[in-house]
Amino acid sequence: MSDPRPALIQAITDTIDWDVIIIGGGASGLGAAVEAVTRGYRTLLLEAHDYGKGTSSRSTKLIHGGVRYLAQGHIHLVRESLHERGLLKKNAPHLVHDLGFLIATYRFWRLPFYGIGLKLYDWLAGRLNLRPSRALGRQGALDRIPTLKPKGLKGGILYFDGQFDDSRLAITLLRTFEAHGGVALNAAPVTGILKVSGRTAGVTFHDDETGKVHTARAKAVINATGIFVDAIRQLDTADAAPMLTPSQGVHIVVGPQFLAGSTALMVPKTSDGRVLFAVPWHGRTLIGTTDTPMPAVALEPRPLETEIDFILATAGAYMTPAPTRSDILSVFAGLRPLVKARAVNDTKKLSREHTLLTSDSGLITLTGGKWTTYRRMGLDIIDLAANEAGLPSAPSRTESLRLHGWSESVPADHWRVYGSDLREVLALDGAQTALHPSLPYSEAEIRWAVRCEQARTVEDVLARRLRALLLDARASMATAPRVAEIMAEELGRDDVWQVRQVEAFRRLADGYLPK
Numbered sequence: 271m272s273d274p275r276p277a278l279i280q281a282i283t284d285t286i287d288w289d290v291i292i293i294g295g296g297a298s299g300l301g302a303a304v305e306a307v308t309r310g311y312r313t314l315l316l317e318a319h320d321y322g323k324g325t326s327s328r329s330t331k332l333i334h335g336g337v338r339y340l341a342q343g344h345i346h347l348v349r350e351s352l353h354e355r356g357l358l359k360k361n362a363p364h365l366v367h368d369l370g371f372l373i374a375t376y377r378f379w380r381l382p383f384y385g386i387g388l389k390l391y392d393w394l395a396g397r398l399n400l401r402p403s404r405a406l407g408r409q410g411a412l413d414r415i416p417t418l419k420p421k422g423l424k425g426g427i428l429y430f431d432g433q434f435d436d437s438r439l440a441i442t443l444l445r446t447f448e449a450h451g452g453v454a455l456n457a458a459p460v461t462g463i464l465k466v467s468g469r470t471a472g473v474t475f476h477d478d479e480t481g482k483v484h485t486a487r488a489k490a491v492i493n494a495t496g497i498f499v500d501a502i503r504q505l506d507t508a509d510a511a512p513m514l515t516p517s518q519g520v521h522i523v524v525g526p527q528f529l530a531g532s533t534a535l536m537v538p539k540t541s542d543g544r545v546l547f548a549v550p551w552h553g554r555t556l557i558g559t560t561d562t563p564m565p566a567v568a569l570e571p572r573p574l575e576t577e578i579d580f581i582l583a584t585a586g587a588y589m590t591p592a593p594t595r596s597d598i599l600s601v602f603a604g605l606r607p608l609v610k611a612r613a614v615n616d617t618k619k620l621s622r623e624h625t626l627l628t629s630d631s632g633l634i635t636l637t638g639g640k641w642t643t644y645r646r647m648g649l650d651i652i653d654l655a656a657n658e659a660g661l662p663s664a665p666s667r668t669e670s671l672r673l674h675g676w677s678e679s680v681p682a683d684h685w686r687v688y689g690s691d692l693r694e695v696l697a698l699d700g701a702q703t704a705l706h707p708s709l710p711y712s713e714a715e716i717r718w719a720v721r722c723e724q725a726r727t728v729e730d731v732l733a734r735r736l737r738a739l740l741l742d743a744r745a746s747m748a749t750a751p752r753v754a755e756i757m758a759e760e761l762g763r764d765d766v767w768q769v770r771q772v773e774a775f776r777r778l779a780d781g782y783l784p785k
């Protein structure tokens with residue numbers, strides 16, 4: 271097979287002037303990219319590492335209104351997120367599905383308290399509600415989650431939210447963007463902001479595979495680099511004051527036996543006043559998260575031992591048997607791009623969830639928000655960019671835009687993420703060859719990731735096209751040589767490339783094992 275990357279670089283260098291350039295290929299950048307290209311704007315997206323490499327592959331995997339925001343009284347935010355949840359389920363039924371959540375209670379008086387709150391949650395979702403919440407007695411709660419600690423259990427409230435696979439949604443947005451004529455490139459960090467008469471007029475970027483530096487011009491440049499927005503703002507204005515303060519959230523992944531079913535557990539108030547989820551995900555149990563202020567940003571944030579202890583202790587207060595350190599298959603951390611209140615001029619702040627900022631030179635920065643509202647964020651930023659750059663006005667089409675692979679008849683297992691592409695994936699070599707006995711993946715998926723999804727490294731495949739690194743870090747390390755071999759075949763790489771890829775992946779994966 272031939273390498274698809276040279277044609278992408280050619281498409282970029284052949285274009286003299288873009289309408290919009292987006293820096294960053296996470297939820298924010300990809301959402302903005304789909305919004306821009308479907309309005310007819312010529313759009314280029316540049317990603318430094320890989321789509322979803324940042325915070326967007328490290329979430330709790332929920333498309334949700336946020337029961338926590340409801341408790342805090344942020345009704346508008348909850349309503350907006352529930353609306354987006356409903357739209358996404360319609361526009362990507364292969365990626366978002368309903369999941370039941372149980373709030374288990376050990377005190378009688380809490381049942382009506384949570385019951386009324388979740389009826390309000392249902393009501394705020396309006397006609398896009400998934401399924402109505404309801405109270406369960408003690409036995410009903412145990413039927414849903416047989417591993418709940420039975421002593422003192424009074425019952426629970428069952429409510430519904432959406433669940434998804436975050437980096438697969440990122441890849442689906444990439445494919446949607448490309449299908450509408452957008453051009454996107456990974457391993458392409460932006461290294462400079464181009465100015466003409468003091469106005470932002472484009473970017474320079476580095477092709478990490480060839481070492482070449484390229485220039486791309488555009489009418490509007492959007493900085494959607496998540497926790498890295500300050501670095502890009504400082505390329506634009508050297509003395510720009512930092513606007514972010516990162517906060518870390520950790521998840522652990524353990525076997526399915528800790529929930530023993532398909533219902534998630536929601537702990538509404540942890541000892542530090544937050545919520546904690548234990549959710550069934552790809553045949554495992556994902557438990558998190560934490561909220562730890564961090565002094566600096568990092569591409570590969572590392573979980574703190576205290577965060578792992580906190581998750582194990584909180585989950586252990588509800589589950590029997592309690593998960594222990596030796597049960598952990600993988601542990602991963604993500605950084606929330608929290609905006610410092612004083613960094614934002616209120617008149618430029620369009621929503622309390624996400625923040626938009628235009629610099630004096632015209633660079634537009636988008637940060638904050640959550641996966642659930644990526645479409646709304648994209649809509650807001652493209653409205654602003656079109657206005658600032660004088661692009662012809664065009665209505666948004668994303669409210670009812672079906673995402674790539676849209677299909678309602680999808681299998682319930684891991685194959686569902688391919689949607690209508692599934693038949694083509696299954697037709698590739700290795701569709702019947704399992705990658706590893708304890709992982710759900712087949713060798714054909716590696717070929718698909720390289721040919722159709724811009725996977726460039728073993729990490730791209732095992733961390734984000736497939737979720738092997740998060741599901742079982744040790745098993746993912748064991749598969750790395752075979753993944754490198756298949757990729758080398760697809761991309762025409764030599765043995766040295768394979769050895770380096772395997773070494774780099776094993777170093778990375780070691781950080782996903784508890785110490």
Ligand SMILES: Cc1cc2nc3c(=O)[nH]c(=O)nc-3n(C[C@H](O)[C@H](O)[C@H](O)COP(=O)(O)OP(=O)(O)OC[C@H]3O[C@@H](n4cnc5c(N)ncnc54)[C@H](O)[C@@H]3O)c2cc1C
Nearest residue numbers: 294296297298318324325326329330332460496519641642
């Ligand atoms: C622990 C945790 C749990 C969460 N759970 C949920 C959840 O369940 N549901 C939900 O809706 N939301 C959730 N969120 C929020 C959501 O994940 C984030 O808001 C969202 O992923 C942020 O996306 P982003 O695109 O802004 O940033 P990122 O995903 O970090 O993307 C930024 C991208 O910019 C790239 N980049 C950086 N510098 C450059 C450069 N110079 N040139 C080019 N590219 C560059 C990076 O490589 C990166 O890929 C959670 C967040 C955390 C931390």
